[in-house]
Amino acid sequence: MHDMPGHDYHIDIPGTTIFDGRQAMKGYALNKMCYSFNKAVNRDAFKEDPEAYMEKFGLNDAQKDAIRSTNILAMIEEGGNIYYLAKLAGIFKLSVQDVGGMQTGMTTEEFKEYLLSQA
Amino acid sequence: MAKILGGITTSHIPAVGNAIQNELYDDPYWKPFFDGYPKVHEWVKNNKPDYVINIYNDHGLGFFLDQMPTFAIGAAHEYRNEDEGWGLPELPPFPGAPELSWHIIESMVADEFDITSCQELPVDHGFVVPMQLFWPGAPNNPDMPRAVPVSANTVQHPIPTLKRALDFGKALGRAIESFPEEAKVVVLGTGGLSHQLEGKRAGFINREFDEYCLNNIAHNPEELTKISRMELVEKAGAQGTEFLMWMMMRGALGDNVTELTRNYHIPISNTGAGTLLLECA
Numbered sequence: 001m002h003d004m005p006g007h008d009y010h011i012d013i014p015g016t017t018i019f020d021g022r023q024a025m026k027g028y029a030l031n032k033m034c035y036s037f038n039k040a041v042n043r044d045a046f047k048e049d050p051e052a053y054m055e056k057f058g059l060n061d062a063q064k065d066a067i068r069s070t071n072i073l074a075m076i077e078e079g080g081n082i083y084y085l086a087k088l089a090g091i092f093k094l095s096v097q098d099v100g101g102m103q104t105g106m107t108t109e110e111f112k113e114y115l116l117s118q119a
Numbered sequence: 120m121a122k123i124l125g126g127i128t129t130s131h132i133p134a135v136g137n138a139i140q141n142e143l144y145d146d147p148y149w150k151p152f153f154d155g156y157p158k159v160h161e162w163v164k165n166n167k168p169d170y171v172i173n174i175y176n177d178h179g180l181g182f183f184l185d186q187m188p189t190f191a192i193g194a195a196h197e198y199r200n201e202d203e204g205w206g207l208p209e210l211p212p213f214p215g216a217p218e219l220s221w222h223i224i225e226s227m228v229a230d231e232f233d234i235t236s237c238q239e240l241p242v243d244h245g246f247v248v249p250m251q252l253f254w255p256g257a258p259n260n261p262d263m264p265r266a267v268p269v270s271a272n273t274v275q276h277p278i279p280t281l282k283r284a285l286d287f288g289k290a291l292g293r294a295i296e297s298f299p300e301e302a303k304v305v306v307l308g309t310g311g312l313s314h315q316l317e318g319k320r321a322g323f324i325n326r327e328f329d330e331y332c333l334n335n336i337a338h339n340p341e342e343l344t345k346i347s348r349m350e351l352v353e354k355a356g357a358q359g360t361e362f363l364m365w366m367m368m369r370g371a372l373g374d375n376v377t378e379l380t381r382n383y384h385i386p387i388s389n390t391g392a393g394t395l396l397l398e399c400a
Contacts, residue, residue, distance in 0.1 A: 011349045032185075038180055104321055
């Protein structure tokens with residue numbers, strides 16, 4: 001029994017991007033760069049010259065702009081996967097609550113309140 | 120032959136690692152979470168498993184999108200963590216159990232579960248945090264069992280179905296129990312419960328769905344296989360798909376289990392945090 005008839009079929013879940021093959025192809029360069037941040041030496045190289053580092057990994061203009069403006073939703077739109085983007089967030093010293101707030105238009109404190117409200 | 124003593128599940132949030140490092144056990148934010156573990160410690164201490172099968176999902180340390188195994192099993196002599204980009208402490212290596220790993224891989228493939236075997240596998244917080252929770256001081260705990268990591272893909276869709284996860288666990292259970300050594304084995308299922316890190320729905324947590332899963336996994340896991348993958352994303356959140364690890368663990372335990380302890384708390388970081396200890400008959 002197939003729970004996702006047709007390989008292209010996804011239900012629409014508002015506010016949620018299904019990271020599938022299409023997104024994985026779109027975001028490959030961006031995610032590959034973020035994966036490199038597992039190593040401190042690569043984080044240092046990015047911090048020293050972000051433009052050169054993004055160029056080295058072949059990010060497209062939309063991906064570069066998303067990073068220049070620290071626009072998490074745009075990074076997701078451009079194929080970023082949150083697990084790899086989390087390593088970029090580490091460079092910017094953003095917590096997951098900071099990142100949550102940035103995506104939902106809340107301050108970090110408001111976002112923490114929202115989490116608590118679901119207890 | 121080896122015997123499966125039981126299974127333990129827990130969320131594996133990176134922030135828990137920091138809380139352990141800073142010994143925040145009595146901090147008002149953390150206490151309701153850490154209160155879920157003393158009974159697990161007692162059980163682990165009384166039963167002293169020789170091996171731990173740690174079912175977790177890699178989050179972009181061990182695997183990248185260039186080669187993404189749906190099911191991978193470590194077959195290394197030891198497993199090391201890394202800082203994951205956040206400066207996490209790098210621990211001494213966790214001892215592996217390559218003979219058990221290869222036995223499981225042989226058995227699983229013969230059972231038609233095709234496995235990616237890994238002679239090197241950096242392990243991330245999904246593997247490490249549960250070890251630290253169950254064996255305080257891990258890997259420097261005198262009772263630390265030798266480990267076999269099992270990682271399932273929840274990074275990139277298509278992810279396995281819940282039925283496949285449960286069936287995988289059943290095959291894993293057969294593999295473990297045919298290991299020709301008098302040994303005690305515990306199976307961990309780590310991750311979950313509901314959470315979503317990305318998008319405009321970031322911060323989504325679903326107590327009702329988590330409780331439905333907690334209420335059914337011990338005695339009625341087949342019921343949970345009716346949940347489709349997209350329904351899982353919708354109800355548990357995009358990262359709540361880590362519940363697949365719990366299903367894999369459950370499958371390995373056989374039909375008859377006793378629930379010895381349960382804990383559930385919202386929120387830890389962005390997550391509905393759950394802990395469960397199931398003992399095999």
